[in-house]
Amino acid sequence: MTDLLAVEGMKVHFFTQSGVAPAVDGIDFAIRPRETLGLVGESGSGKTMASLAVLRLVPPPARIVGGSLHFQGRDLLALDDASMRGLRGKSIAMIFQNPAFSLNPILTIGDQLIEILRWHQHISRATARDRAAELLRLVGIADPLHRLRQFPHELSGGMKQRVCIARALLCNPALVLADEPTTNLDVTIQAQILDLLEELRERLHMAMLLVSHDMGLVARMAHRITVVYAGRTCETADTRSIFHAPLHPYTRALLDSAPRVDHDYEHETRPALRTIGGRIPNLAAPPSGCRFHPRCPEAAPECARLRPEPMQVAPGHIVSCLKRGSPGVADMGAPA
Amino acid sequence: MLGVILIAIVVVTAAIGPWIAPYTPNDQSAMLSFTARGAPSWAHLFGTDRNGYDVLTRVIYGAPTALAVGLGAMLVAALIGILVGGIAGYLGGVADELLMRLTDFFLVIPVFVMILAVVRLFGIVVVGTWLERVPFLNLTTIVLLLGLFGWPPIARLSRAEFLRLKGMDFVEAARCIGAQPRDILFRHILPNALPSLAVVIALGIGGAILSESMISFLGFGDPKAVSWGQLLYFNYQVLKVSPWAVLAPGGAIFLTVLGFNLLADGLSDAFNPRLKQ
Amino acid sequence: MGIFRYLVRRLLFSVVLILGVSAIIFFLLNAIGNPVDVMMADNPGITDEALAAVKAYYHLDASQGHRYLIWLGNVARLNFGTSITTNQPVGGMLLTWGAETLKLQIPAIILALLLSIGFASIAAMRQYSRLDFGVMTSALLGHSLPGFLLGVLLILIFAYWLGIFPSYGAYSTRNPLLGSTVIDGLWHMVLPLTMLTIFNTATLTLLLRANLVDVLRQDFIMAARASGLPERRVVFHHALRNAIIPVLTYLGILFGLMLATAPVTESVFTWPGAGALYLAAIQALDYPVIMGETLVVTVMLVGFTLLTDLAYVLIDPRIRLD
Numbered sequence: 062m063t064d065l066l067a068v069e070g071m072k073v074h075f076f077t078q079s080g081v082a083p084a085v086d087g088i089d090f091a092i093r094p095r096e097t098l099g100l101v102g103e104s105g106s107g108k109t110m111a112s113l114a115v116l117r118l119v120p121p122p123a124r125i126v127g128g129s130l131h132f133q134g135r136d137l138l139a140l141d142d143a144s145m146r147g148l149r150g151k152s153i154a155m156i157f158q159n160p161a162f163s164l165n166p167i168l169t170i171g172d173q174l175i176e177i178l179r180w181h182q183h184i185s186r187a188t189a190r191d192r193a194a195e196l197l198r199l200v201g202i203a204d205p206l207h208r209l210r211q212f213p214h215e216l217s218g219g220m221k222q223r224v225c226i227a228r229a230l231l232c233n234p235a236l237v238l239a240d241e242p243t244t245n246l247d248v249t250i251q252a253q254i255l256d257l258l259e260e261l262r263e264r265l266h267m268a269m270l271l272v273s274h275d276m277g278l279v280a281r282m283a284h285r286i287t288v289v290y291a292g293r294t295c296e297t298a299d300t301r302s303i304f305h306a307p308l309h310p311y312t313r314a315l316l317d318s319a320p321r322v323d324h325d326y327e328h329e330t331r332p333a334l335r336t337i338g339g340r341i342p343n344l345a346a347p348p349s350g351c352r353f354h355p356r357c358p359e360a361a362p363e364c365a366r367l368r369p370e371p372m373q374v375a376p377g378h379i380v381s382c383l384k385r386g387s388p389g390v391a392d393m394g395a396p397a
Numbered sequence: 398m399l400g401v402i403l404i405a406i407v408v409v410t411a412a413i414g415p416w417i418a419p420y421t422p423n424d425q426s427a428m429l430s431f432t433a434r435g436a437p438s439w440a441h442l443f444g445t446d447r448n449g450y451d452v453l454t455r456v457i458y459g460a461p462t463a464l465a466v467g468l469g470a471m472l473v474a475a476l477i478g479i480l481v482g483g484i485a486g487y488l489g490g491v492a493d494e495l496l497m498r499l500t501d502f503f504l505v506i507p508v509f510v511m512i513l514a515v516v517r518l519f520g521i522v523v524v525g526t527w528l529e530r531v532p533f534l535n536l537t538t539i540v541l542l543l544g545l546f547g548w549p550p551i552a553r554l555s556r557a558e559f560l561r562l563k564g565m566d567f568v569e570a571a572r573c574i575g576a577q578p579r580d581i582l583f584r585h586i587l588p589n590a591l592p593s594l595a596v597v598i599a600l601g602i603g604g605a606i607l608s609e610s611m612i613s614f615l616g617f618g619d620p621k622a623v624s625w626g627q628l629l630y631f632n633y634q635v636l637k638v639s640p641w642a643v644l645a646p647g648g649a650i651f652l653t654v655l656g657f658n659l660l661a662d663g664l665s666d667a668f669n670p671r672l673k674q
Numbered sequence: 675m676g677i678f679r680y681l682v683r684r685l686l687f688s689v690v691l692i693l694g695v696s697a698i699i700f701f702l703l704n705a706i707g708n709p710v711d712v713m714m715a716d717n718p719g720i721t722d723e724a725l726a727a728v729k730a731y732y733h734l735d736a737s738q739g740h741r742y743l744i745w746l747g748n749v750a751r752l753n754f755g756t757s758i759t760t761n762q763p764v765g766g767m768l769l770t771w772g773a774e775t776l777k778l779q780i781p782a783i784i785l786a787l788l789l790s791i792g793f794a795s796i797a798a799m800r801q802y803s804r805l806d807f808g809v810m811t812s813a814l815l816g817h818s819l820p821g822f823l824l825g826v827l828l829i830l831i832f833a834y835w836l837g838i839f840p841s842y843g844a845y846s847t848r849n850p851l852l853g854s855t856v857i858d859g860l861w862h863m864v865l866p867l868t869m870l871t872i873f874n875t876a877t878l879t880l881l882l883r884a885n886l887v888d889v890l891r892q893d894f895i896m897a898a899r900a901s902g903l904p905e906r907r908v909v910f911h912h913a914l915r916n917a918i919i920p921v922l923t924y925l926g927i928l929f930g931l932m933l934a935t936a937p938v939t940e941s942v943f944t945w946p947g948a949g950a951l952y953l954a955a956i957q958a959l960d961y962p963v964i965m966g967e968t969l970v971v972t973v974m975l976v977g978f979t980l981l982t983d984l985a986y987v988l989i990d991p992r993i994r995l996d
Contacts, residue, residue: 150901162893655818
């Protein structure tokens with residue numbers, strides 16, 4: 062099956078006065094039509110930057126410095142600004158982490174939704190309003206015509222995120238990027254929003270990139286998972302393989318540190334919940350070789366020298382680890 | 398950083414002024430030798446003004462005046478402002494409401510315009526009374542008025558800070574272990590409010606110096622004090638003939654005010670790590 | 675609370691503020707000395723009877739409180755009294771001279787707002803670029819260069835050295851430029867207007883740019899970009915509208931202080947406005963003019979504070995009326 066979106070060797074570097082920080086330094090992932098890909102990593106692993114990079118919207122002082130980006134067969138990095146703008150919100154839409162901050166506080170919900178519709182589709186204001194109301198109804202908001210006249214601060218957190226989802230779906234995008242869409246919501250609402258996203262993705266035939274730090278959440282939603290660490294991809298596989306046959310030591314550590322209902326910790330049929338030793342590296346001066354080697358229980362001397370390249374170990378299962386047979390490339394850490 | 402350097406220059410000049418000034422501030426000998434309004438030369442680096450004073454000397458002797466005005470006015474303003482704002486923020490309720498209405502009230506008093514009138518009238522009334530013998534009476538009046546009417550911004554900020562800090566966990570903790578209100582106010586809240594207050598106070602010092610120089614420029618300054626604004630006042634009429642006598646004190650005012658503005662900028666950057674990149 | 679009740683409440687409070695400030699000014703000025711005593715201080719030749727007659731004429735024999743009420747009653751009927759120096763009604767004088775002041779101040783504020791929007795948007799859109807650095811450095815310098823010093827520099831360079839613009843006054847005393855009083859008036863306005871505009875622009879640019887940088891960092895801006903809106907629309911429609919809200923306060927202060935800051939500007943440019951009138955009144959101890967103008971200055975300050983608050987209510991939907 063051809064990929065809807067293919068990201069290869071994506072590099073996003075921060076150019077600051079104190080030097081260059083390679084926040085994203087070779088992330089690969091691909092999304093197929095109508096599937097959900099989970100992009101998992103700790104905070105600071107570059108997953109948000111990678112998703113912004115898909116829209117070519119990394120904020121200065123960061124810049125995309127390498128890699129390739131293909132969407133529906135088109136090379137996005139080669140597109141001119143106007144064509145890229147035409148894709149944003151129309152073919153690729155994004156849902157942000159904090160609904161409280163991602164709506165303009167001084168414009169009504171209607172103003173914000175109608176503006177986007179009219180910008181992409183050149184339709185009348187009335188048509189646009191009907192379409193916006195229809196979408197609000199679709200995301201489960203009652204009395205949408207009334208809501209359109211309200212300001213963001215008049216809505217609850219869950220309601221705001223529903224509006225944000227509606228905004229993302231306005232133009233029937235082929236791909237939705239959801240960056241931690243439920244992290245800032247009450248636990249009781251999280252499940253509702255996730256169910257809504259899943260239902261809409263299915264109904265509207267969309268693909269979704271679900272960015273999260275939460276393995277449990279991703280397990281529930283994603284068909285396939287890409288695990289990233291400190292700006293690089295560790296492992297990609299279908300959700301089942303990631304959970305039942307994880308290969309990369311970091312994936313294993315991540316799974317061991319997440320509590321699971323099917324494990325009986327109290328009677329020690331399984332080892333206790335583990336933490337990952339050490340901490341996420343400072344990206345201004347990342348470790349040489351494999352970036353996980355300072356925290357890796359299996360690290361060998363060559364892990365500090367060689368950067369593992371991705372290698373397919375089974376159909377659809379790609380891992381970057383020298384100990385799993387990945388080829389290595391000399392890497393001396395932070396670029397000068 | 399540049400702000401600190403500029404302020405240091407002013408402070409050092411004020412401190413060692415009498416030793417580095419080439420003439421005494423009251424030396425008008427240029428009048429006698431017909432070299433008043435003389436252009437800058439080796440004998441008079443900044444030239445001489447229309448009264449025969451050496452401009453450089455007068456500029457140097459203006460530094461302590463400027464600092465005294467700035468610090469004096471802000472000392473008065475900070476004391477009142479922190480007291481009013483702190484009490485309002487800490488107590489809340491009716492006291493807060495009353496004190497903040499009082500602040501609103503002082504905020505709309507046209508201070509600058511009023512100081513001009515008060516200084517002028519006061520100057521006439523004191524003639525023949527004991528007040529006349531008070532040294533630098535006009536200057537003291539100006540400083541006191543700037544302070545007495547300059548506190549509302551400090552009070553507003555203090556209130557906001559005290560309100561914010563009194564709800565913080567560490568203040569709650571101090572209250573739980575039985576700390577006295579006085580201790581809570583002065584040992585727990587005030588030190589934490591100081592960083593933001595320092596920014597406003599630094600701006601206020603520059604502002605007070607500027608106000609005094611404008612008051613003096615308009616001719617309502619203290620005739621007995623040497624101040625930059627007064628130099629401007631004396632020499633503005635002859636700007637065309639001897640611009641140096643205006644530009645030198647003007648430059649001194651500019652650099653001093655710039656120094657305090659930059660200091661305030663630096664302080665607010667240093668205390669707001671959020672804004673640092 | 676409805677907007678109407680809010681308005682009435684704020685208006686009442688404004689009236690209380692103005693009354694209070696006027697009382698303070700009245701008693702402060704009169705506590706220092708009553709006008710006749712002050713004026714006669716350097717005129718020992720006057721007889722006691724003449725003094726008493728003068729005092730009676732100006733109601734100076736009454737108690738301070740009584741006199742304040744008399745004055746207030748007159749002011750309420752828009753009668754500010756008669757100038758001691760010119761024998762003209764103070765109200766009319768304030769209007770004539772005040773108009774000359776506003777002729778400079780209002781265009782200066784509007785021009786400054788437009789210019790600063792331009793500068794701040796350019797600077798904030800290219801944050802940390804050389805252009806941003808240049809704009810910010812000039813703005814900080816302009817903000818720290820006191821207006822009257824800037825005026826002195828402008829006069830020195832453009833009036834004395836280059837001889838392009840006049841150094842003083844609002845009109846030529848004879849031979850207006852190109853024979854037209856309108857052109858002549860505009861020609862005289864150039865330097866003072868430039869000074870006020872530069873000073874206001876610098877401060878407004880600093881404020882706006884700081885707010886814009888803050889707003890542009892927020893998620894809803896990224897969301898607008900991610901929705902495919904062009905940068906121009908993101909900055910001007912989404913960011914600027916939010917960034918300008920906190921600037922309203924400063925704008926209100928600028929308008930409110932138009933007369934209060936006039937003495938300095940007008941003595942630099944020898945401009946025949948309300949500031950010059952005020953300075954002359956102080957020198958001549960013209961109490962009715964001093965009192966009248968201080969009151970008008972206060973009313974302007976209070977009035978524009980009120981207008982600012984109203985503007986907030988109209989522009990920012992998050993503000994609750996309480």
